[in-house]
Amino acid sequence: MLPAPETHRVFDWRELAWFTKGWTPDFPEMIVINPGSPCEAFLPAASPHSHAWTQYAKHTNGPSDEAALRTLRVGGPLRGPVAHGLACGAHIIVHHGRPWNALAYHGHGYRTERRMLRKSWGITSHSEWQVQQRALLDTERADPVCEFVLGVRHAIAQDTGGHVETGRWHETAARVLHRRAGSGTLLTPDGVTNTAPLPAAETEARIQDIQHLIGRITRYEGRMRADGLLRDGQYVTSVDAWYLGRASCMARWGLSTRFGTLPQAEAAVVEVGHRAARRYKSWQDFSVGFVLGRCLQFDNDKFGSWYEDMVTAHRILMADPGSPWLNIPFR
Helix, strand or coil, rough: CCCCCCCCCCCCCCCCCCHCCCCCCCCCCEEEEEECCCCCEEEECCCCCCCHHHHHHCCCCCHHHHHHHHCCCCCCCHHHHHHHHHHHHHHHHHCCCCEECCCCCCCCCHHHHHHHHHHHHHHHHHHHHHHHHHHCCCCCHHHHHHHHHHHHHHHHHHHHHCCCCHHHHHHHHHHHHHHHHHHCCCEECEECCCCCHHHHHHHHHHHHHHHHHHHHHHHHHHHHHHHCCCCCEEEEEHHHHHHHHHHHHHHHHHHHHCCHHHHHHHHHHHHHHHHHHHCCCCCCHHHHHHHHHHHHCCCCCCCCCCHHHHHHHHHHHHHCCCCCHHHCCCC
């Protein structure tokens, strides 16, 4: 049991064996477990009782990171905009076995959380956290190339009534790129920019890159259909979910590291929920967008843990009776 985050109080995590390795004579002789709660307990920590901590340490490996749906029945939102925004980050949170609705997130403790943000995101300050939080929410700039490719297919599907042949998808994307190149409109990972008309060789290279991406998307969607994430004839409409899901988590990570405040984290997850509802039709639609976005960035067509871990989280969230995806309307 941990109290809500405070600006000047943080929480750390230690193995039980630390009481024998790191406890010094000037430390208190007793440790208080769950202070101020109905299950408050005082336990001896100093020698000779430290031997008992060593024995208990042999039977535990610390917090479990096994994928599981965990819910706070008290102290966490179960309905409403905040709960909806937190549920958008459930892939990662469920994968790590943390409570999906814990906005007051602690993870593996203050030092470990800060180390994670520094190594994985390059975040070491409040301002850097804010910049990253805004970047994840700004889905219009997140992945314009992939959104272009998926948007072309979606436009074809609306004209044809559903099914889109891969060949037509290739041809239509190439035709649009040829037209844009001739008019000096260039599609880059940073978005659409205006330039001088492109040389034919450069245009063809970009078309090949786009067609390679179409092939990757097609293979991942085929695997997702085989694994039950997509129905026959269904396809991914956008990978914005990959950014919005991480934006929901980033809000919690900002709070656990004290780079962000509770009001800032709450505002961010509410914004995540609003943007997700505008972009997708259902939790299932949102989920496959998240899985595809993650795999395109990290999995390298291997269908390894980057993919399998999210399949596990998806199945838990789509089937467990206590899942927020089954209890909170997406829209």
